[in-house]
Amino acid sequence: MSLHHGKPLCVSSIFRPGLYDGQVAIVTGGATGIGKGITKELLFLGCTVVIASRKADRLADGAEEIRNWLQNTGRQASLHVLQCNVRKEDEVKNLISTTVRMFGKLDFLVNNGGGQFLSSTADIRLKGWNAVVETNLTGTFLLCREAYNQWMKDHGGVIVNMAMDMWKGYPFMGHSGAARAGVVNLTKTLGVEWAQSNVRVNAVAPGSSIASPTAAANYGNANIFDAAAVNIPLKRTGTVEEVSSAVCFLLSPGAAFITGETIRIDGGQSFYITPNFRLSEDSKPSDVYRWQSQFDSDHPTGTKSKL
Ligand SMILES: CCCCCCCCCCC/C=C/C(=O)SCCNC(=O)CCNC(=O)[C@H](O)C(C)(C)COP(=O)(O)OP(=O)(O)OC[C@H]1O[C@@H](n2cnc3c(N)ncnc32)[C@H](O)[C@@H]1OP(=O)(O)O
Ligand SMILES: NC(=O)C1=CN([C@@H]2O[C@H](COP(=O)(O)OP(=O)(O)OC[C@H]3O[C@@H](n4cnc5c(N)ncnc54)[C@H](OP(=O)(O)O)[C@@H]3O)[C@@H](O)[C@H]2O)C=CC1
Numbered sequence: 001m002s003l004h005h006g007k008p009l010c011v012s013s014i015f016r017p018g019l020y021d022g023q024v025a026i027v028t029g030g031a032t033g034i035g036k037g038i039t040k041e042l043l044f045l046g047c048t049v050v051i052a053s054r055k056a057d058r059l060a061d062g063a064e065e066i067r068n069w070l071q072n073t074g075r076q077a078s079l080h081v082l083q084c085n086v087r088k089e090d091e092v093k094n095l096i097s098t099t100v101r102m103f104g105k106l107d108f109l110v111n112n113g114g115g116q117f118l119s120s121t122a123d124i125r126l127k128g129w130n131a132v133v134e135t136n137l138t139g140t141f142l143l144c145r146e147a148y149n150q151w152m153k154d155h156g157g158v159i160v161n162m163a164m165d166m167w168k169g170y171p172f173m174g175h176s177g178a179a180r181a182g183v184v185n186l187t188k189t190l191g192v193e194w195a196q197s198n199v200r201v202n203a204v205a206p207g208s209s210i211a212s213p214t215a216a217a218n219y220g221n222a223n224i225f226d227a228a229a230v231n232i233p234l235k236r237t238g239t240v241e242e243v244s245s246a247v248c249f250l251l252s253p254g255a256a257f258i259t260g261e262t263i264r265i266d267g268g269q270s271f272y273i274t275p276n277f278r279l280s281e282d283s284k285p286s287d288v289y290r291w292q293s294q295f296d297s298d299h300p301t302g303t304k305s306k307l
Contacts, residue, residue, distance in 0.1 A: 012073055013041050015248055021046035024103045025251075026095065028086055028143065029053050029113030031062025033212035034162075037240030038110055038247050039079070043070050045248065048078040050099050053113050054085045086113055086139030087131075096146040106151045108251050109159045111140045111183075115218060116176035129175045136162075136179035137186070144190055148199060156198035158251045161187050163205035163262050165270045180205075184262050191260025200259040202250045207266025209237040234267035 025042050029035035030051030042049050043066065053059060059081045070077040080102070084095040100106055114136040117128065140161050147159065163180040164170070170177025183203060190201040209232060211225035225237050246263050249255055264270055 012044050019045045023107040024048045024105050025108035026050045027110040031059045032214040034240045034243045035112040037244040041244045041248050043077050050080045052082045052084040052095050056083055087134040092142040092146050096150045100151050107157055109147045111143050111161045116173055118172050121174035132175035133179045137182040140183050152199045153197050159201045160247050160250050161203040163203045165207045165266050167270045168274045188260040203262040204246050205262050205264045206243050207269040211237050231273045232267040232269045
């Protein structure tokens with residue numbers, strides 16, 4: 001359930017029932033947050049979905065919750081779980097080959113799994129930089145490459161990648177901003193290179209505003225996303241369903257002539273202000289590097305970096 005103009009809005013999908021009957025999708029990070037929303041909507045529309053991420057307990061808990069939810073909508077779930085760290089090439093190869101072996105094909109790949117930690121760029125250690133770039137950029141590349149080489153090259157398919165609101169740079173998330181800018185560029189390249197195989201490749205770029213318990217836990221503050229609302233022209237945070245509906249559109253025949261594109265899902269924020277940070281009121285030209293969070297609590301606990 002979501003809130004729309006303060007009112008509860010019950011939406012299972014705006015797309016027609018059965019739209020994805022007989023189709024097979026992989027959703028990385030599909031057991032939590034945005035990925036869970038995408039998985040639910042695809043299942044609701046008849047798709048077989050494989051969710052994949054690093055943590056077996058998260059996958060099992062997420063799958064149970066999703067199955068219960070779907071049962072309440074009166075639909076049958078074809079939901080499957082495979083462990084995969086997208087940073088590991090052998091695990092990515094195995095995810096694609098196992099899916100194709102089990103279901104005989106792979107129509108859709110949603111590269112949702114990813115993340116980062118907050119840190120001033122000067123304080124990021126090489127291991128941390130590599131972890132974030134490998135998770136978000138290299139992992140996306142590996143999954144796209146394997147999906148294409150193992151199946152989509154000869155049969156077509158649709159890929160949706162995950163970017164973020166890094167259009168004006170991303171203070172305190174320099175590693176992820178750089179990696180996601182790479183994802184946007186890779187999306188354009190693959191959209192062109194793979195068009196000959198009828199493989200469309202697009203991306204979505206949510207604003208820094210899609211709340212879920214798992215996403216918030218990463219920053220040690222349950223309310224961190226609420227702070228974003230003041231600088232969003234639509235004056236509210238977004239929902240996982242609002243990301244999912246864009247992903248489902250890009251996967252659908254309604255987007256058959258769209259490839260290489262990245263859709264912003266951010267209530268207009270990226271056209272307005274750099275995400276989450278603004279210069280302090282008293283900053284002088286000489287201290288432009290001193291940033292102040294617009295959010296009045298202390299920096300989140302659970303981060304090892306100094307902000
Ligand atoms: C001041 C107020 C600020 C307000 C700002 C608001 C911000 C809102 C954000 C909104 C936009 C974005 C939203 C999202 O993306 S939500 C999704 C959130 N979910 C995740 O990020 C989950 C996935 N993330 C991770 O798993 C990790 O972040 C990571 C990608 C780094 C992978 O972690 P893993 O544990 O697997 O990595 P390794 O053990 O291999 O090594 C990690 C090295 O990385 C460095 N590191 C990791 N965490 C931190 C940290 N918290 N602070 C500093 N450095 C960190 C470190 O070097 C690790 O190695 P060592 O431990 O050996 O030093
Ligand atoms: N929430 C927001 O406002 C925004 C989110 N995003 C991006 O959207 C995506 C989903 O985030 P969200 O749902 O909000 O947050 P979550 O923290 O709930 O989701 C992150 C998911 O990624 C999975 N994951 C992380 N690292 C790996 C890995 N190495 N291999 C496989 N799976 C991995 C996690 O599962 P596990 O731990 O089991 O591996 C988890 O399911 C992420 O890429 C995020 O960065 C982008 C912009 C804004």
